[in-house]
Amino acid sequence: MPIIKLNAIDSTNSFLKEMVYNEVVEDYTVVIADYQTKGRGQMGTTWDSESGKNLMFSLFKDLSIHDVEFPFYISMAISLAILKALKALNIPDLRIKWPNDILSADKKVCGILIENVIKNRLTSTIIGVGVNVNQTDFDNLPKASSLKNITGIQYDLDEILTSIINYTKEYSTILQQGDYDAVKNEYEDNLFRKNKPSTFETVEGELFSGFIKGVTKYGKLLVLLEDEIVKKFDLKEVNLLY
Known part of the structure; x- marks a missing residue:
């Protein structure tokens, strides 16, 4: 699993996308940065983060062995992988806010940006992940928090990254085996404000x-x-x- 570590970059998704279009990229290649100058979120939003305190990375996932008829299953799978990784750290009250923000109680601790690569068919995807880990100050972001704010614990970023990738592989196997209902049911069971x-x-x-x-x-x-x-x-x- 190649891991490319950068001090600063405009966007890890953009960096990885450039790699994909210019060379053969190995499955589960990760680009991680201490700081992003132009981190992106859903719907054109920006993702601001203090340097070195949070987990910001993009993951390349080869889909050539998958028959991905409905790309949203990728979003559900990565959301569940991150949810499981954070549950393993005993982060309380975790939920998925549709489509793929991760909340603890009502505070956002993780955002995901998925950009699919289509060459006649869906061949691969680039999954951008931003987890608020050790940052404690979120000026003008009342709905944001971090793992450290919630638990008071200082976390190792590399350990969290490894855990997320391992769970991503687990859910990738489930999709590869065609058990789409299991992924969808678990995703819906963890939806923020479901039936409320x-x-x-x-x-x-x-x-x-x-x-x-x-x-x-x-x-x-x-x-x-x-x-x-x-x-x-x-x-x-x-x-x-x-």
Whole structure:
């Protein structure tokens, strides 16, 4: 498992993507950086992190031996892999906020950005992961926290990285064996605010209430509305307020 360690880079995802398009990259190649100048999150957001305190890496996953009909299963699998790695550290109240943020109680401790590589078919994926580990100050980010803030423990970044990769391999094997239902069921069991009354906001700024019931195989959120209708929402269509 090749690990490329960098002091500073604009984005580990961008660095790894450049590698993929210019050379043959070994499965589970990891690019890790102490600091990212242009770390990216979902929907064009940025990921700010203090140098050397958090785990920021991108992982290359070869999918040539997989028949990935529904790419969202990759997102579910990596979310569960990180969830398991953090559970092994006894981080409390862990949940997955759709589509793939990891929360402890209601505080975000991890974000994931997945960029699929398509050459006629889905051939590989680049998984960018940012885990707030030993940073303790999050100015103007009231919903963010870190493992150290939650437990008071100083963590070894390399140990967490190794654990996440090992669990990623475990879930990759499950998908390779075709047990998609197991991954989807476990993901839904760990969804933040599932079956609880929740407030959502549309892109137009309209608020509505509903209950999260699960997800589709395409990654859309299933929400039970007041009129007993279950509606599907895409990531670009709705935001869960909490």
